[in-house]
Amino acid sequence: MQQEIDVNLFHSLRHLTVLGLSLITGATAWAQPADYPTRPITIIVPYSAGGIGDSLARIIGDKVSQILRQPVIVEDRPGGNANIGILAVAKAAPDGYTWLLAAPALTANPSLYKHAWDPLKDFIGVGIAVSAPSLLVVPAQSKVRDLKDFIGLAKQSPSKLNYGNPGIGSSMHLNTELFKMASGIDLVSIPYKAQPGVLTALIRGDVAIAFLSTGLAAPQITSGRLKPLAVVAEHRIPGFPDVPTLAEAGYGEANVVPWYGFAVPGATPHATALRINDAINRALSSSDVQDKLRNLDMVPQSPRSLDEISAVIRSDYEKYRAVIKKAGITAD
The missing domain is CATH 3.40.190.150 (Bordetella uptake gene, domain 1)
Structure with a gap:
């Protein structure tokens, strides 16, 4: 009787050991992809x-x-x-x-x-x-000289200045809202389908300010159609060494790149x-x-x-x- 129990116990332990090893092997194969990748x-x-x-x-x-x-x-x-x-x-x-x-x-x-x-x-x-990186720009005909000027003007005329919004929830939209919060100003959102529409509106003077990608804004700045006030970037960008980042201007919380x-x-x-x-x-x-x-x-x-x-x-x-x-x- 005792021998039968010992045999049964041996087989049970052996079964558990094999099962445990298979589970460990399976987990290891999943967690340690030594041959990854093996397909496209x-x-x-x-x-x-x-x-x-x-x-x-x-x-x-x-x-x-x-x-x-x-x-x-x-x-x-x-x-x-x-x-x-x-x-x-x-x-x-x-x-x-x-x-x-x-x-x-x-x-x-x-x-x-x-x-x-x-x-x-x-x-x-x-x-x-x-x-x-993106550039915060105003029309060339704008009277503001720098970011401090623009913020001062916006505070003098609450909710009277607008900005170009290239899409609800886009990074340009959210950067503008972050900038508004950080600087304590209020701007009216003017929606457009994409950045090119905002660019056209800026050049015409239909909107007071907007964030644009550097690739889109840079040629217009160089040609004198837009003025840069700040850049959303980790560091100042080549081609515009005199334009400060939002962080350098004192609005680091809005400098989400x-x-x-x-x-x-x-x-x-x-x-x-x-x-x-x-x-x-x-x-x-x-x-x-x-x-x-x-x-x-x-x-x-x-x-x-x-x-x-x-x-x-x-x-x-x-x-x-x-x-x-x-x-x-x-x-x-």
Whole structure:
């Protein structure tokens, strides 16, 4: 009888040991992707083909393909103010084979739409490729000489000056609202479908002020059609060394610099995220990649760790959420 119990106990323990080893092996295989990647990677761009996001994804994707020795496919999924493409990645398998081309919509849209995503839980940032500086500009015929002049004028005439808004929830829109909060002024939003419409209105003098991308504003400043007051950037930008950043002008809380990068689904194994982060950082360290990114009028970024990227996402999300709530902005 005792021998039978011992035999049964032996078999039970053996069964548990085999089961435990299989569970450990399975978990290890999921958490330690030593052979990742073994098939093509897809980068989903939540914007139209031919735009900045599409071009950026292809530049980085081509270099990453060489580093990881697997094809990288760029798939454009525009629509819903970037929500369609972003949600597609949030719901994708967390296996490292579906990446998001991330932009300000990743951190702004959750506060604009009721049924969006949580950028801190549903995504892991794996790379910040470029920043996209913008210039705060006024028409050439404006009497203001600098940012201090404009703020003084706006305070003398509350709610009488307007600004060009290229899209609800766009980085230009939110930067303007952040600037209004930081400086204590009130400006009336004049909506346009995109930045070119704002540019035309500025040149004509139909709006008093607006943020524009450097690529769009710089030629008009050089030709004397616009005057720059400040730049949203980490540092002063080449070509306009006398134009201060908003932070230098005393409005650092409004100096939220838009960036483009990459993210993967939130449940992606840490080891996989590290592998992707390393590949993107190696791509960003390439001089030919940096040259191509500068040709997009973007500022190439230095390699960042997963923790550093997470901190940027959290900071932007919290700043955008605060200004959207205070200004009562909604896109639903």
